[in-house]
């Protein structure tokens with residue numbers, strides 16, 4: 001008899017008796033947008049379960065009432081990264097976990113490698129847990145090793161699949177998409193009632209390495225204004241104000257500044273209306289993609305793999321060739337506040353912008369702007385459908 005060991009495939013079946021699912025993704029906007037295809041897969045696999053996003057402080061405002069695969073968003077207390085159980089100032093995380101304990105039948109960890117977050121998932125006391133695992137992390141019921149540098153959208157889909165939630169067929173299912181509601185469009189209209197064509201420009205990013213010099217954005221803006229006759233609307237959060245006002249003053253009559261004047265929903269509404277979004281690899285760029293805008297993003301090489309587009313021509317990247325700090329030469333983040341995307345030329349960016357705008361006009365872009373998702377009361381309440 002053949003004594004060779006038969007390796008059984010890992011279990012990827014759906015769990016039974018799941019009425020409430022918690023999905024941990026307590027981080028930034030870009031990270032959340034990358035989870036959306038996985039959330040849709042979970043919704044399709046568990047159509048009658050209640051799906052709760054265990055998110056950051058900004059999630060409840062943004063997701064409540066927005067049609068999507070979620071039913072509710074709950075903020076998880078955190079400082080930097082997810083709070084660790086053994087470093088939990090004021091005990092806010094423990095208090096939160098105590099209150100939520102026993103609520104979920106399944107918890108899905110889409111937060112990251114699991115070094116800290118898997119212990120948080122385990123404390124929720126769910127009968128079923130799935131997620132990524134990194135050496136030293138708590139093991140969940142079903143885990144997949146966290147391999148750094150993989151595309152985030154696919155990584156999240158792999159984790160969802162551990163719970164029997166398979167991705168929808170079709171390559172467009174790999175593009176994160178958010179419904180733009182009538183409220184979003186109304187907020188956008190209040191902030192910018194002008195009906196002429198415009199380019200949305202976001203010159204900021206949390207990480208200085210990802211910021212293209214503001215003078216370059218201004219050069220692109222002036223040139224696009226000359227060739228395409230399009231105005232530049234500068235957008236961003238309060239933290240982007242200094243950069244935004246520099247850009248606004250260099251653009252002259254070609255520009256306007258809406259920095260700090262748009263809630264996230266209003267930004268989605270404006271992104272739906274824009275001819276093009278241009279910006280650094282940051283939250284607004286990910287939201288613009290999800291709203292269906294043609295985008296051109298300035299990217300670090302390493303981030304093209306993790307957060308760059310997977311399919312389609314609507315979402316374009318101009319990639320830096322710099323792979324280490326221009327000051328100290330270290331290949332990872334250091335203390336120097338310096339751009340790693342400065343080597344990207346104005347000509348490259350202008351050419352890519354013009355190509356995307358031209359493609360949109362020739363309808364070469366799948367899911368191009370103008371395609372509107374319904375936001376009727378029926379769809380707004382139909383998250384379990």
Ligand SMILES: [Zn+2]
Pocket residue numbers: 325326327328329330334335336
């Ligand atoms: Zn350095």
